[in-house]
Every structure is written in C-alpha cells, then in structure tokens.
Amino acid sequence: MQAVSRLRGFWPGMITARSNSNRSSDRLLYWLLVPVFVVSILPIVRLGFEGVMVGGVPSFDYFRDVLGNGSTWQATANSLYTAGLGTIISLLIGGSFAFLVALTDVRAKAALVFCFMIPMMIPPQITALSWVQLTGPSSALLNAFGIAPAMGSPQPLYSAEGIALLLGIQHASIVFLTLRANLRMLPREQIEAARLAGARGGRLWWQIILPLTSPGLIAGTAMAFVTALGNFGITAMLGIPANYATLPTLIYQKLAGFGPSVLGEVSVLAMLIGAIAICGVALHHRLLSKRDYRLMGMVGRPLDISLGARRPLIEAILWAVLVAILVVPLLALIATSLVPAFGVKLNFDNYSFAAFREVLFVQPSTARAFQNSFMLSVGAAVTLVLVCLPLAYVMVRRPSRLTKLINLLVEVPYALPGVVLAIACILLFIRIPLLDVSLYGTLGIIFIAYLARFLVIALRPVMNSFSQLDPALEEAAQACGAGLGRRLRDILLPLAAPSAAAGALLVFLTAFNELTVSALLWASGNETLGVLIFNLDDSGDTVLASAVAVMVVLVVIALMSCFQLASRRLPKGVVPWQT
Amino acid sequence: MADINLSRITKSFGDYRAVNQVSLDIADGEFVALLGPSGCGKTTLLRLLAGFEEPDGGVISLGGQVVADPQSNIMVTPEMRNLGIVFQSYALWPHMSVARNVGYPLEVRGLGRAERDHKIKAALDTVALGPYADRSPTELSGGQRQRVALARCLVMEPRAVLLDEPLANLDVHLRETMQQAFLDFHRRTGATMIYVTHDQAEAMAMADRIAVMDKGHIRQMAAPETLYREPADLMVAGFVGAGAVLPISNVSITDDRTCSVRLGDTDVAARICPNFVRNRAAAHAGQAGLCLRPEDVWVDDAGALRGSVEDCVYLGGRFRLSVRIGQDRDHVLPVYANRRARIGENVGLKVSDGWVFDRMQGEAA
Ligand SMILES: Nc1ncnc2c1ncn2[C@@H]1O[C@H](COP(=O)(O)OP(=O)(O)O)[C@@H](O)[C@H]1O
Numbered sequence: 001m002q003a004v005s006r007l008r009g010f011w012p013g014m015i016t017a018r019s020n021s022n023r024s025s026d027r028l029l030y031w032l033l034v035p036v037f038v039v040s041i042l043p044i045v046r047l048g049f050e051g052v053m054v055g056g057v058p059s060f061d062y063f064r065d066v067l068g069n070g071s072t073w074q075a076t077a078n079s080l081y082t083a084g085l086g087t088i089i090s091l092l093i094g095g096s097f098a099f100l101v102a103l104t105d106v107r108a109k110a111a112l113v114f115c116f117m118i119p120m121m122i123p124p125q126i127t128a129l130s131w132v133q134l135t136g137p138s139s140a141l142l143n144a145f146g147i148a149p150a151m152g153s154p155q156p157l158y159s160a161e162g163i164a165l166l167l168g169i170q171h172a173s174i175v176f177l178t179l180r181a182n183l184r185m186l187p188r189e190q191i192e193a194a195r196l197a198g199a200r201g202g203r204l205w206w207q208i209i210l211p212l213t214s215p216g217l218i219a220g221t222a223m224a225f226v227t228a229l230g231n232f233g234i235t236a237m238l239g240i241p242a243n244y245a246t247l248p249t250l251i252y253q254k255l256a257g258f259g260p261s262v263l264g265e266v267s268v269l270a271m272l273i274g275a276i277a278i279c280g281v282a283l284h285h286r287l288l289s290k291r292d293y294r295l296m297g298m299v300g301r302p303l304d305i306s307l308g309a310r311r312p313l314i315e316a317i318l319w320a321v322l323v324a325i326l327v328v329p330l331l332a333l334i335a336t337s338l339v340p341a342f343g344v345k346l347n348f349d350n351y352s353f354a355a356f357r358e359v360l361f362v363q364p365s366t367a368r369a370f371q372n373s374f375m376l377s378v379g380a381a382v383t384l385v386l387v388c389l390p391l392a393y394v395m396v397r398r399p400s401r402l403t404k405l406i407n408l409l410v411e412v413p414y415a416l417p418g419v420v421l422a423i424a425c426i427l428l429f430i431r432i433p434l435l436d437v438s439l440y441g442t443l444g445i446i447f448i449a450y451l452a453r454f455l456v457i458a459l460r461p462v463m464n465s466f467s468q469l470d471p472a473l474e475e476a477a478q479a480c481g482a483g484l485g486r487r488l489r490d491i492l493l494p495l496a497a498p499s500a501a502a503g504a505l506l507v508f509l510t511a512f513n514e515l516t517v518s519a520l521l522w523a524s525g526n527e528t529l530g531v532l533i534f535n536l537d538d539s540g541d542t543v544l545a546s547a548v549a550v551m552v553v554l555v556v557i558a559l560m561s562c563f564q565l566a567s568r569r570l571p572k573g574v575v576p577w578q579t
Numbered sequence: 580m581a582d583i584n585l586s587r588i589t590k591s592f593g594d595y596r597a598v599n600q601v602s603l604d605i606a607d608g609e610f611v612a613l614l615g616p617s618g619c620g621k622t623t624l625l626r627l628l629a630g631f632e633e634p635d636g637g638v639i640s641l642g643g644q645v646v647a648d649p650q651s652n653i654m655v656t657p658e659m660r661n662l663g664i665v666f667q668s669y670a671l672w673p674h675m676s677v678a679r680n681v682g683y684p685l686e687v688r689g690l691g692r693a694e695r696d697h698k699i700k701a702a703l704d705t706v707a708l709g710p711y712a713d714r715s716p717t718e719l720s721g722g723q724r725q726r727v728a729l730a731r732c733l734v735m736e737p738r739a740v741l742l743d744e745p746l747a748n749l750d751v752h753l754r755e756t757m758q759q760a761f762l763d764f765h766r767r768t769g770a771t772m773i774y775v776t777h778d779q780a781e782a783m784a785m786a787d788r789i790a791v792m793d794k795g796h797i798r799q800m801a802a803p804e805t806l807y808r809e810p811a812d813l814m815v816a817g818f819v820g821a822g823a824v825l826p827i828s829n830v831s832i833t834d835d836r837t838c839s840v841r842l843g844d845t846d847v848a849a850r851i852c853p854n855f856v857r858n859r860a861a862a863h864a865g866q867a868g869l870c871l872r873p874e875d876v877w878v879d880d881a882g883a884l885r886g887s888v889e890d891c892v893y894l895g896g897r898f899r900l901s902v903r904i905g906q907d908r909d910h911v912l913p914v915y916a917n918r919r920a921r922i923g924e925n926v927g928l929k930v931s932d933g934w935v936f937d938r939m940q941g942e943a944a
C-alpha cells in the first residue's frame with residue numbers, strides 16, 4: 001500500500017521534473033539576452049555614467065549646461081527636420097519601388113532591385129562628396145559637358161533641404177528592403193479576395209495592400225528615421241559649410257574642442273539623441289501593436305498586378321529615378337577618380353588611371369583595408385543573424401517586460417552617431433574588468449562595436465517575419481514532437497530565411513563602408529575602408545579617395561553578382577533582389 | 580490511444596473566462612464533437628488539451644497521466660503529449676514537400692530513412708494523395724491540404740487526434756467527401772478523435788457523442804440522438820436541430836419519464852426530464868419548456884391547436900410549414916404536412932410527442 005502511494009507520489013514528480021527541463025530550454029533562450037545586453041547596451045550605460053558624474057560625484061551640472069544652451073535645441077530642431085524630411089523622401093522612393101517591384105508586372109525586376117541596392121553601399125560621406133562634386137561649380141562631370149554653375153555661385157546642397165534630400169536617397173534602400181521582405185509574405189489570396197469584392201486601382205492600394213503591409217512600412221520608416229538621425233557623413237559634409245548644426249555635428253564639434261567637460265557634455269547630447277530615437281521606436285511599436293495583421297494562409301506565390309497600358313511609363317519613371325540617384329552621382333565619383341588633379345577639367349585627352357595605380361599597387365594599406373572591412377562586415381553579418389533568429393523569437397513569441405525594454409534599447413547604439421558609440425566602447429573595453437585585457441587598438445573592439453551598432457538592422461526584418469508567421473505553423477511542429485531547437489531549425493529558420501538574409505545583407509553592406517565608428521577605433525594596420533577613404537580625402541587626396549570609393553562599389557557589385565549566380569542553389573527568397 | 584479526462588478546467592484571458600469549469604471524460608477510441616457558437620471557447624479548450632495554453636485551474640490527464648495541473652505545478656509541453664492536431668488553417672510548411680510535411684513527426688523521432696519512407700507512403704495512400712508526394716503544399720487545393728494535414732497526424736500514431744473546424748474552409752461538396760474521409764479514418768485507426776465545429780449537422784453526422792459548449796461552459800454532453808430528443812436546457816434545444824421551445828405553465832407529471840401538458844385547448848402527452856421531475860417546485864413555478872421537433876407535429880384539420888401558416892417549403896415527399904400559434908401569436912412552430920398550404924391559411928395541428936425540461940436551467944450561470 002505504502003509502495004503504491006509512493007509510486008503515485010513519484011509519478012507527478014517525474015513529470016514536474018520533465019516539464020521543468022522543458023521550460024528551462026525556454027529559459028536558455030533568455031540567457032541570450034545577456035551578451036546582447038553586454039555588447040549593445042552596457043557601453044551606452046557606461047557613457048551615460050559620464051553624463052551624471054562630475055568629478056566623481058553625481059550631479060546634473062552637465063544636463064543644466066547642455067540643456068540650458070540654445071544651440072542644443074536649435075541642433076535638435078535641425079536634426080528632427082532633416083531626419084523627418086529625409087525619411088519622407090526615403091519612404092516615397094523606397095516605398096514606391098518596393099510596391100511596384102514586389103506586386104506588379106514591371107519588367108526586369110532583378111535588375112531594378114540590384115541597382116536600387118547600390119546607393120546604400122556608397123558610404124554617406126562619399127555620397128555627399130559625389131553630389132557636391134556633381135552639382136557645384138567645380139563639378140568634373142558638369143565641367144566636362146560645360147554646364148557647371150558659374151564659379152562663386154552658392155552650392156544648392158549646402159542647406160537643410162539638401163541634407164534631407166541626400167539622407168532620403170541614402171536610406172531609401174532601407175525602406176525598400178524591409179518592405180519588400182514583408183510584401184513577399186503577402187498571400188495572394190488576400191489581394192485576390194479584395195479584387196473579387198470589387199476593389200480596384202486606388203481603392204485596392206489604399207484599403208487593402210497598404211494596411212496589410214503597414215507593419216513593414218512602419219518598421220522601414222522607423223529604421224530610416226533612426227538611421228537619418230544618427231547620420232554624420234552627410235550632415236557634416238553639407239551642414240558644416242552652411243553653418244547648419246545637427247546633433248551629430250554638434251557632438252563632433254564638442255569632441256574637437258576637447259577640455260575636461262567634453263565627455264560629460266557629449267554624454268548628455270548622446271542621451272538626447274537616444275531619447276529621440278527611443279521615442280521614434282516606441283511610437284513604431286505602439287502603432288504596430290494596434291495592428292496584428294498576421295497573414296493567415298499560404299505564403300509563397302508572388303503577386304502580379306497588371307499595370308496595363310501604364311507599364312512603359314512607370315518603368316521609365318523607375319529607371320529615371322535610378323539614373324538620378326545612382327548613375328549620375330556614381331559618374332561624378334568616377335569622373336573625379338579619373339582627373340589628373342582635383343579641380344581639373346576632365347576630357348578625353350587628360351583622363352588617367354594614376355590614382356587607381358597608386359592605391360592598388362603603391363599603398364599597401366588599400367589591400368589591408370579591404371581585407372579588414374571584409375572580415376569585419378562578413379563576421380558581423382553572420383554573427384548577428386545567428387544571434388537574431390533566437391533573439392527575435394524570444395522578443396516576438398515570449399514577450400515580457402524585459403524583452404520590451406531590450407527591444408527599445410538595442411535601437412540606441414544604431415541611432416547614436418558612430419563616434420559616440422566608439423567613445424562608449426573605448427570607455428568600457430579599454431580595460432575589461434576581471435580579465436584585465438584591453439581591446440583598444442585591435443580589430444576586436446571594432447567588431448564588438450559593429451555588433452552593437454548593427455544588431456538592430458539584422459533583428460528588425462527577422463522580428464517582422466516572425467510576427468507575421470501564422471503561429472499554427474510552429475504549433476503544428478510542436479505537436480509533432482519537435483522541441484524548441486528543432487522548431488527553430490526546421491520551421492522558423494527556413495520561413496524567416498528571406499528576412500534574415502535581407503538583414504544580413506543590410507548589415508554587410510552597411511558595415512563594409514562604415515566610417516564613423518571605426519574612425520576613432522582604428523589603429524595602424526587595422527584600418528577599415530571607410531577610414532582609408534576618409535583619411536585620403538582629409539589629407540587632400542580627393543582623387544585617390546574617389547578611386548578607392550569606386551573600387552569599393554565595384555567590389556560590392558561583384559559580390560552581389562556572385563550571390564546572384566549562386567542564387568539557384570540557395571533557398572527561395574534568400575537573395576533579396578531575386579524575384 | 581488513451582482516454583482523456585478534463586476536470587474543472589478554467590482558462591481566463593484577462594477578466595474574460597474563455598473556458599469555465601469544464602469537465603469532460605472521453606473514452607478511448609471515441610469520436611467526440613465539441614459543438615458551439617463561434618467564440619464560445621472551443622478552440623481554447625482544444626489548445627488547453629494540446630498544451631498550447633496552460634489552464635488556470637483544473638486537471639487534464641491523458642491515458643491516466645496527468646499532463647496539466649497548475650496546483651501541482653505540472654505542465655507537460657505539447658511536444659511531449661503525442662497528440663495529433665489538424666488546424667483550421669492546415670498549418671502545412673510551405674518550404675517542405677508534401678512527403679516531408681507528412682514525415683516530419685518521424686524525422687523528429689529519428690526514424691530511419693527506409694522506415695520513414697514506408698510510413699509516409701502508407702499515410703499518403705490512406706488519404707489518397709500518393710501521387711502528390713513530391714509537390715509543394717502551395718500547389719494543392721484546400722481539400723488536398725487538409726488531407727495532407729490529416730496524414731501528418733496519422734503517421735505519428737497519436738494518442739488522440741484533435742481537429743479544429745477542419746472543414747470550415749471547404750466547399751459543401753468537398754465537406755461531405757472529407758466528412759466521409761474522417762469517418763473512414765476513425766473506423767480504420769480506432770483513434771480517439773475530438774472534433775471542434777460550430778456546425779451542428781456536421782457534429783450530428785459524425786460524432787459518437789457531442790459536447791455542446793456555450794460561453795465557456797459545457798451545457799450538455801450526450802449522443803447526438805439524445806441531444807436532439809432530450810436537450811438539457813434552452814441553449815441546447817435551440818442550437819441543436821430545428822424546432823421550437825414553448826413556455827408552458829401547466830404540467831401534470833404522470834411518472835418520472837412522462838407527463839401531460841396543456842397546449843392551447845388540448846392536453847398533450849410528452850416525455851419529461853427526470854431531473855425536472857425531481858425538482859417539482861421549479862416545474863410548477865412556470866419554468867417549464869416544451870421542445871417540439873418538426874416530426875412531432877403534423878397538420879391535421881381535426882387538431883385542436885390552431886395556427887396560421889407563415890411559410891411553406893417542399894422537402895421532397897413532404898412539406899415543412901412554419902405555423903404561428905399561441906394566444907398572442909408569438910411562437911412559430913416548424914411542422915410537417917402532406918399537402919401544400921397557403922400562406923396565411925388557418926390550420927389545425929396534432930402534437931404526437933414533446934420534451935419537457937426546465938427552461939431556466941443553466942441560465943443563471
Ligand atoms: N489568446 C487570446 N487572448 C485573448 N483572448 C482570447 C485568446 N484566445 C481566445 N480568446 C477569447 O476567448 C474566447 C473564446 O475563443 P475561442 O476559443 O477561439 O472560440 P471558438 O473557437 O469557440 O470560436 C473569445 O472571446 C476570444 O476572444
């Protein structure tokens with residue numbers, strides 16, 4: 001009798017143990033939040049510490065100084081204006097490209113998408129450089145045709161609207177990629193149902209497609225805004241000559257000034273940018289939480305809305321936009337790389353490849369920089385995708401107060417200007433407590449900073465696709481006996497692969513040319529491509545800088561072509577520009 | 580295979596109790612339908628069984644093993660429960676072929692390739708989808724997708740198969756074919772099946788027993804013919820089958836199964852709910868209701884109960900009339916007739932049978 005009751009007591013105990021071990025495999029996921037916290041959030045916290053400590057005692061002096069200063073608020077207003085206007089431009093360009101390419105029967109989609117990706121790969125300061133060279137009085141390209149503005153006339157891009165325009169062009173690809181990944185998951189049936197219900201033309205777009213894709217649209221907008229907010233290359237190249245300060249340039253000027261209070265004031269300004277970014281992202285989450293448009297049904301069959309007679313016109317407009325935002329500035333860049341000396345008029349007699357010869361064969365730093373940047377960006381892209389798949393799963397499927405907080409905070413390292421993140425990383429990693437090693441001056445610190453900075457780029461597309469997946473797909477696997485690891489591997493990973501690949505590619509392309517973070521973290525032998533271009537340009541070798549920039553673009557185009565060739569062997573939808 | 584026991588299961592979302600004190604006992608090999616209006620908590624109950632939701636209170640056991648009991652902190656995860664589920668949205672994985680979809684449970688269990696292929700083929704043949712093994716599920720029609728989902732359950736030899744409105748997305752013709760497919764499947768495998776539906780005809784046609792749910796409660800669980808002939812309360816009487824419930828005040832109980840009620844100017848012999856007999860006070864307090872099914876009432880010109888015809892439908896072999904009766908003309912009875920009747924015509928009715936029960940039963944809850 002006693003034996004039986006002991007047995008009875010034994011059974012539930014066993015089951016409890018088993019269920020606990022099951023839940024602990026869930027808890028294992030939460031441990032993932034620890035490295036994310038250390039890499040991505042702790043440096044910022046460390047920097048924030050500088051802002052509230054004056055001479056080792058807690059104080060709000062820096063806050064009072066910085067927030068009491070009119071120039072801070074002027075720069076804030078300027079930042080909001082340029083980033084806001086730039087985001088609208090990105091949304092218009094990137095959004096219409098994504099819709100037209102993903103949903104209609106325009107031709108040569110692969111080529112359109114391929115070309116549309118390129119502007120993002122050109123570093124912002126090079127974009128700014130090429131546009132300034134393009135439109136200014138000393139434009140090599142315009143001078144070659146003899147249509148440059150007169151010497152001494154004002155450069156039209158040195159203005160708030162000029163900054164916004166270039167920000168908008170630069171970040172249109174972000175909106176495009178996020179939205180397109182989203183549009184791919186739109187089941188054909190839902191659009192077809194609307195068409196059967198009599199929705200046509202504008203009504204179909206405004207009442208069905210737009211609301212259904214609003215999660216992607218909102219996510220892309222938020223990302224473009226946050227990116228624009230932290231942009232330094234464009235706002236500095238165009239804003240400083242016009243005496244138009246934004247928060248990133250204000251920070252830059254503070255840093256250039258040195259003095260004992262620099263770190264504290266920079267810290268407060270960084271918090272200001274961080275706060276704005278978090279507001280933007282919080283708004284984004286609020287908007288998203290009101291719309292749980294989980295797309296039920298099968299994904300996989302793409303849509304082909306017929307444009308009818310308007311197709312040639314729309315195609316012409318698309319290509320014209322591409323020429324304007326890609327071909328023309330790229331030509332300007334190439335023209336500059338071919339002139340014998342900066343400012344000289346380019347013609348068919350005086351072009352020269354001397355600059356290419358110089359950077360390729362004379363300076364060893366070029367090959368080194370290519371190698372470093374390649375390793376860093378591929379490493380960051382791969383690491384981040386591997387982290388983001390389970391991380392996005394936790395954030396979407398097991399939301400808690402902690403994940404919601406992390407969700408907001410990971411946005412900060414991306415929104416902050418790169419220099420600020422670099423300072424934060426230096427402060428934290430100059431001497432790692434306990435281990436007593438210093439990462440300063442190694443590629444390691446750049447790598448960590450990249451992980452922190454680009455986490456959110458890889459995370460958002462994956463989160464987006466998880467939140468759109470019909471939960472029954474995962475539950476069905478669970479009922480089949482698949483544990484969490486298997487479900488992630490067999491079901492969620494393949495279904496999220498297109499988004500994850502889009503995220504990885506974004507990380508790679510952004511990191512490959514990255515300048516502002518590595519500008520403070522590099523050491524001789526550890527230079528990145530962005531640093532190399534910047535140093536050349538800074539020391540007056542604009543022609544050499546342009547040559548390197550041209551090579552960067554060529555290398556990236558070559559890499560993208562490799563992906564294109566391999567795309568038949570990769571799972572469907574992994575290569576973002578493939579249809 | 581195993582029997583399934585739910586004891587006082589409760590599940591709330593916020594303040595809303597989606598499932599409220601539900602107890603169910605399902606025998607091994609039984610085909611049980613969970614029937615109720617949309618939003619009554621059927622899916623939630625199924626998800627509790629499957630382990631996707633954790634109950635707030637109560638005990639669930641499968642084949643004698645407790646799988647959920649919040650009080651003892653027991654919660655076996657869905658992947659450990661070995662239950663097959665067919666989702667309303669099919670939940671096939673678009674990135675896998677039909678064969679891999681079906682074979683996935685075996686893949687998870689680590690079965691060898693040859694054995695797996697053999698079982699996949701057998702399962703696909705059972706649902707007549709053998710030639711489709713290498714297709715992508717996106718290339719299948721709705722009915723075919725549903726059968727793939729069923730085959731996926733089949734291969735894992737589950738303790739029970741749970742189906743959540745599996746036919747709701749299919750057309751009428753396909754629905755009948757699939758109903759037959761489910762029944763064949765049940766007969767061949769002897770699997771315990773729990774079938775959620777809001778369609779009473781579907782439930783009546785397929786299930787051994789039906790549990791009628793409303794607002795999170797189980798109102799009655801019985802064989803289809805019992806539900807139809809002897810509904811326990813007003814909700815069940817109205818939800819299952821055609822018919823009408825008339826409030827009656829004058830019940831004279833003959834014995835504990837039969838009684839006589841006054842309807843209009845006539846006395847009608849009817850069956851009475853034994854519980855109601857035991858609770859005589861209620862029976863006399865005007866809480867009684869008389870449930871009349873169409874086949875209980877026939878048009879008979881000599882009938883003392885009179886009414887006016889509102890509607891007349893030919894069913895093949897007989898007509899179904901809607902006849903408005905009562906002093907205030909406030910009740911409509913569905914009635915069978917051998918001849919066509921004019922709209923507005925005054926007809927006499929003969930009541931051959933009826934079921935008397937407590938109209939207020941369950942209303943307080
Ligand atoms: N995850 C959930 N969160 C909040 N409320 C829910 C959730 N799931 C179901 N409900 C609510 O519980 C009730 C019962 O839902 P459900 O079981 O799906 O009904 P049925 O399947 O019978 O149509 C509904 O009112 C529904 O809104």
Ligand SMILES: [Mg+2]
Nearest residue numbers: 621622623744
């Ligand atoms: Mg339901």
